[in-house]
Amino acid sequence: MKTETMSRSDVMLNVFIGMFVMFMFLPLMLMVMAAFNSASPPSVTDWQELTLAWFPRLAEEDRLIGCLQNSFRIAVFVVPASVLLGLSAAILLTRLEGRATNVLYAFLISPMLTPGIVLGIATIVFWRNFGVAADLFTTILAQTAFIASFPMLIIMARLQRQDRFQEEAALDLGASPFFLFRRITLPFLLPAIVSSAALAFLMSFENYNTTVFSIGGSCTLTTEIAAQARKAHTPVINALGVIFVAVTLMFSVIYTLRKQWEK
């Protein structure tokens, strides 16, 4: 009797999960399907002809390509800056003790918990005092302010698992602190640094809410997508969406398979 009710609740749970996954995938699937339909505005219900014509059209979007280049320009600065700041903060927070550390910690994770638009606005308001107008530079600063928190948390998690005796032993054997950091601490942290750099790149590249408030008259890929998506509804953006979905799918599957394989 008891097992019967349990299995019934399991069935209900499975049905619910199935519906949830459907809800998450349905809009994306519709967007992908519409990208292969010759109808414009994009539609899945008004099916005209199966076509790949919308994809080459992306290459003709000069403005979009210029904005894409800006996205990379921003990321080139945001990624190293965030990793460096995150690494420094992780080391300080792991090695320092006392109440002050908790306060520092609260301040350093606060940008993660702040709405993105507020960060963007605060940055342009601050830099206007020095005559710096909103542009790529302010976007780099606004993005770094909150993206750096993620490397900090990732690197901190790894630092906490470090065997401290290893460092002390190296020092006892006469290693200089700089040598110790370069030959023991950094190699130990390398996996965390690599994954936090990847995360920082994704967060910078995909960011919209902070960017649109801090970039002024310039654009990134995301601000341009939003501008076009608001104005019109064209299958060219759907084609871009297909690329986004495909790349994400590829990386997720590779990531999952690698994780399974490591087990």
Next chain:
Amino acid sequence: MKHLIEIYGWPLTTFFSACVGLWLAILIVAPQFFMAELSLRFEDRGDRLTQTVNDLDVLYRHKGTMEYDLEHGPACNTMGMINPMMTDDSSCAQLGVEGKLRLEQQILETEDLIQSLLVEEQNLKEIKAQQYPYSVKNYTAMTGLHAWTLTKTVVFALTVTLIALAACYPVAYALALRSGPVKTAILFTALFVPYAVNELMRIYAWLTVFDLHGLLNTLLAIVGFAALASDEVIVWYRFPGTVLVVLVYTYILFMVFPIYNTMATLDPNQVEAARDLGAKTWRIHWRIIIPHTKPGIAVGCIMTFMLAAGSFSVPHIITRGLQPKWFTQLIYDKFFESSNWNLGSAYSFTLLLICILFILAIMAIFGVKLRQLAR
């Protein structure tokens, strides 16, 4: 600090401290401080100083026109005043000697007026500089309509958070405690993909559903409640409900992963033991799983609320200008349309305060500390 120097040496320690100091001071604290400061400076657009500045502007332009006319002959001039209605009139072909004299006289008079206004502007500026510059007028100046918009935004964000919590707890539970490793891996990937796809693309995808000839209206047409050919369709973008649905869709997965992460650290044997001892399912959740998962639930709620309340992308793309502006759009307009940064800063700071209040409330409700939050 001593410990730190012992291990890494003072050059590296100084370097790390400098990095953190820069991050803290220039990227986090100073911008927020300056935004708060600006929000406390009320810019009165109807006061005498602003009017004087505007008047001066008009006079300078007027004088410039007259000087041009004096030198090159009037484009079309009557009594020194430009009249665009008379461009083709023969009366404005040439300036006589008398006309020139009159124009010179008027330029001198304008010059005098400008001088007296400049003195007044100087005086007003001095008075303003002596006045205490701070007030809360930017905060109290919020009109009823804007206050209503703010309330609506907060209510929507709370609703999104509650819906997300109700839907994600079972999902996280199934993912963490009710499935084998393979099923977990597949489900995890299935949820990770929509989570990682660009936010704008996920929002944009909904246009296919809500469009005039989109999925919803086509389905209605099949049932007979709409007619696509004659455009007798429902304009879904008009309803605030569309924003709610897309907000839920866009930010719901920020609730799943934190809950899953903490729930996955629970030892399943603990649940088994409770069940063997005869505890009912709801009791196992209430006494074992939920207490263990609290930090994850708290993080999920905070992230979802913050993202939903501060979302500019969803209303920007989904409303298509067919609904009253959302609070984030109002803030955007204050900065980039009507260019009143002081008021915009006040609105922005209000949003920040609401998020801080929400975080404090969540921490009090779930009894978690900040250290437990971000892990």
